[in-house]
Amino acid sequence: MDALLHARLLPISFEKPNRTCFLSHSQNRTFNFFFSMYHTNPGLLFISKFRTPKSLLNTSSLAHGAVDKVGSPTLREICEDLVPRHILDRMEEIGYVMPTDVQRQALPSLLSGRDCILHAQTGSGKTLAYLLLIYSVINTAKSSVQALVLVPTRELGMQVAKVARMLAASPTGVEEEHKSCTVMALLDGGTLRRHKSWLKAEPPMIVVATVGSLCHIIERQFLKLESVRVLVVDEVDFIFNSSKQVSSLRKLLTLYSSCNNRQTVFASASIPQHRRFLHDCVQQKWTKSDVVHVHVSPVEPMPPRLHHRFVVCHRNKKQQPLLSLIQTDAPESGIIFVSEQSERSKRAGNAPSTSLLIDFLKTSYLGPLDVLLLEEDMNFNSRAVSLLEVRKGDGYLLVATDVASRGVDLPQMSHIYNFDLPKTAVDYLHRAGRTCRKPFSDMKCTVTTLIVPEERFVLQKYENELMFGCEELTL
Ligand SMILES: Nc1ncnc2c1ncn2[C@@H]1O[C@H](COP(=O)(O)OP(=O)(O)OP(=O)(O)O)[C@@H](O)[C@H]1O
Numbered sequence: 001m002d003a004l005l006h007a008r009l010l011p012i013s014f015e016k017p018n019r020t021c022f023l024s025h026s027q028n029r030t031f032n033f034f035f036s037m038y039h040t041n042p043g044l045l046f047i048s049k050f051r052t053p054k055s056l057l058n059t060s061s062l063a064h065g066a067v068d069k070v071g072s073p074t075l076r077e078i079c080e081d082l083v084p085r086h087i088l089d090r091m092e093e094i095g096y097v098m099p100t101d102v103q104r105q106a107l108p109s110l111l112s113g114r115d116c117i118l119h120a121q122t123g124s125g126k127t128l129a130y131l132l133l134i135y136s137v138i139n140t141a142k143s144s145v146q147a148l149v150l151v152p153t154r155e156l157g158m159q160v161a162k163v164a165r166m167l168a169a170s171p172t173g174v175e176e177e178h179k180s181c182t183v184m185a186l187l188d189g190g191t192l193r194r195h196k197s198w199l200k201a202e203p204p205m206i207v208v209a210t211v212g213s214l215c216h217i218i219e220r221q222f223l224k225l226e227s228v229r230v231l232v233v234d235e236v237d238f239i240f241n242s243s244k245q246v247s248s249l250r251k252l253l254t255l256y257s258s259c260n261n262r263q264t265v266f267a268s269a270s271i272p273q274h275r276r277f278l279h280d281c282v283q284q285k286w287t288k289s290d291v292v293h294v295h296v297s298p299v300e301p302m303p304p305r306l307h308h309r310f311v312v313c314h315r316n317k318k319q320q321p322l323l324s325l326i327q328t329d330a331p332e333s334g335i336i337f338v339s340e341q342s343e344r345s346k347r348a349g350n351a352p353s354t355s356l357l358i359d360f361l362k363t364s365y366l367g368p369l370d371v372l373l374l375e376e377d378m379n380f381n382s383r384a385v386s387l388l389e390v391r392k393g394d395g396y397l398l399v400a401t402d403v404a405s406r407g408v409d410l411p412q413m414s415h416i417y418n419f420d421l422p423k424t425a426v427d428y429l430h431r432a433g434r435t436c437r438k439p440f441s442d443m444k445c446t447v448t449t450l451i452v453p454e455e456r457f458v459l460q461k462y463e464n465e466l467m468f469g470c471e472e473l474t475l
Pocket residue numbers: 095096097098099100103120121122123124125126127128268269406407408409411433437438439
């Protein structure tokens with residue numbers, strides 16, 4: 001009983017608040033208590049985030065929201081005395097109170113100074129984990145670049161910089177009593193001239209950069225990495241796999257800085273052949289030899305709340321089935337992923353599938369959602385405008401190429417449509433991962449893939465690789 005009296009109740013609503021009991025998964029004592037309480041009070045609602053026997057849980061009356069667990073520390077408790085208090089206050093003000101699994105597992109190693117590989121599902125909160133580490137090492141009295149976050153796309157860079165600035169802002173009603181932490185987004189296509197003057201005048205403490213822009217700045221001697229204490233590479237497998245970015249990344253990891261002088265963090269939801277990668281990290285001196293691999297849910301690489309479906313269509317006749325799906329699903333918001341146009345098709349002067357689909361939806365879709373486009377070939381400003389529109393939170397249908405599939409966080413997203421089958425299982429995982437992005441929520445999200453009959457076996461391969469089941473839908 002004692003344990004229950006000490007449970008922290010979060011400000012969330014339950015249908016029967018007085019009959020709610022909070023459980024920890026790890027304490028046998030509590031587990032036994034759970035069984036005895038259930039038998040004596042069958043109407044009692046038990047809540048556990050972990051593997052409590054589902055048959056005993058009245059999940060239908062479980063309201064959405066965070067679930068606190070007896071004995072499970074809050075983010076503040078994990079970071080106390082290591083992360084500045086104003087950051088922790090701000091973090092709670094934003095709504096980050098309880099840690100997600102990856103944060104709970106990784107923060108002790110991160111805050112103890114160990115190099116880490118954060119390997120956890122999409123939407124699991126890896127960004128906050130590494131940003132808390134960064135804020136634990138930043139010395140605001142020093143005007144030098146102390147932390148670097150490398151990202152593969154401008155979109156992800158803009159987002160990470162935004163969260164970093166949000167955490168550094170003073171909590172509401174609190175006078176700023178400390179020098180604030182400056183964050184620079186150094187992303188391809190940005191006004192590099194302005195960045196160069198900024199770096200010369202007063203270097204920012206945190207730089208969020210794409211690999212190409214950072215190398216450009218370093219090679220022109222506007223920035224040295226000697227004062228960098230933390231280097232994060234987000235979506236690390238993507239950057240290592242990108243022929244355009246890999247050689248610059250290697251230089252940044254070993255030539256322009258040394259793993260002995262910095263703490264290195266790699267993050268991704270997918271690290272294919274992770275044992276090999278871990279070996280390479282040490283061998284190639286990308287990390288120190290005692291690097292920690294924080295691997296969350298290895299047997300469930302995708303969020304379990306995702307519902308996967310597929311529809312078999314005729315080639316070149318996918319638009320109408322897509323429209324019917326959207327009309328039936330009535331999504332809150334959705335992304336329609338389309339393959340990038342091939343060089344051959346460009347040379348032949350064909351219109352890209354994205355434009356064709358946008359034109360079709362603009363004339364045929366009569367629902368309430370705005371139709372927007374986000375693709376690699378758009379210029380920097382148009383891409384930024386599209387994302388800004390999307391983030392306003394009103395409903396939209398975003399027609400996008402894989403440029404939107406990595407890291408982009410759009411919490412209100414309920415539906416993903418793969419208009420074209422992704423090229424690999426990893427691409428499927430990241431596209432699907434643009435939904436189900438509210439930790440502690442039980443909101444159901446759907447991924448629907450439109451395939452031609454010959455592609456069924458490819459999708460089956462993805463199902464085996466990623467350990468999920470896909471239901472056939474007949475329209
Ligand atoms: N402790 C927390 N409590 C509540 N919400 C959280 C917490 N940590 C993160 N979030 C929210 O979870 C969402 C996903 O977080 P984040 O973007 O860091 O995921 P990720 O693990 O980096 O995913 P991906 O692999 O797709 O990049 C964000 O909207 C973020 O605000």
